Amino acid sequence: MIKYKNALFNCTMELAIELIGGRYKALILWHLLDRTLRFSEIKRLIPQATQKMLTQQLRSLEEDGLIIRKVYPEVPPKVEYSLSESGKNLKPVLEAMCQFGKSYVEEHELKTQMLIHP
Amino acid sequence: MIKYKNALFNCTMELAIELIGGRYKALILWHLLDRTLRFSEIKRLIPQATQKMLTQQLRSLEEDGLIIRKVYPEVPPKVEYSLSESGKNLKPVLEAMCQFGKSYVEEHELKTQMLIHP
DNA sequence: GTAGTAAGTATCTAAATGGGTACTATATTA
């Protein structure tokens, strides 16, 4: 039994789901694996998420100590997000997920189409 | 770009999240990694989920071809769930998640307490 | 003849999630 933030988890798997199971969390972490990103860059990388959603997910990831939020006291604002040490531990998970997705696409012969980006 | 069930995904990671991101999906798959399970066994393993939720998640996993549902024409009913070949490809993901959870518990010194089971 | 069983479905309600729009700050640019 694991206690975290007034919730009980029966196994580490349940805790892991709680930590990275959010709507866009794994995707954000995946992008941060490459490098530190500004808020606007994340928004551009995940256009299907609204600004509110991104802010929410980023705050949650920060609270759980998976990412680090660095605010520069400038105008216009500049905020950089990067992976914490805990967050970096997610690398095997994220890479395995990506690999699984790839194999799933191949097995199920999902049409992969390139779209020209303006 | 990947097209799956009338939805578009920008990368395999997004698809993977769609497939295993549901409330109890990863947990169900994790338990099925060990062995085939009857519905009632899954219910016992994940008591925090209602029957409706479990049925829903299991149906979704079946639709996505990650698990196999075998119904025995008996009364009372007997239904067995097992991993498909696609589902078995999730093993590295699930094991990495579990490992991450473990390291997170250690790093953050979350009290792990044993509860006596009646 | 009643109770219990396994794996559900149906229905209703409550709570969480998500989207849209408007608003904020202040320095720089046109």
Add this chain to the structure above:
DNA sequence: TAATATAGTACCCATTTAGATACTTACTAC
């Protein structure tokens, strides 16, 4: 003088998700 840029917050509404409860089937045990 007005527009632009960034990283938000505030508010309202719609949708989705989740929970609780009752019901079903047909066989077996009591």
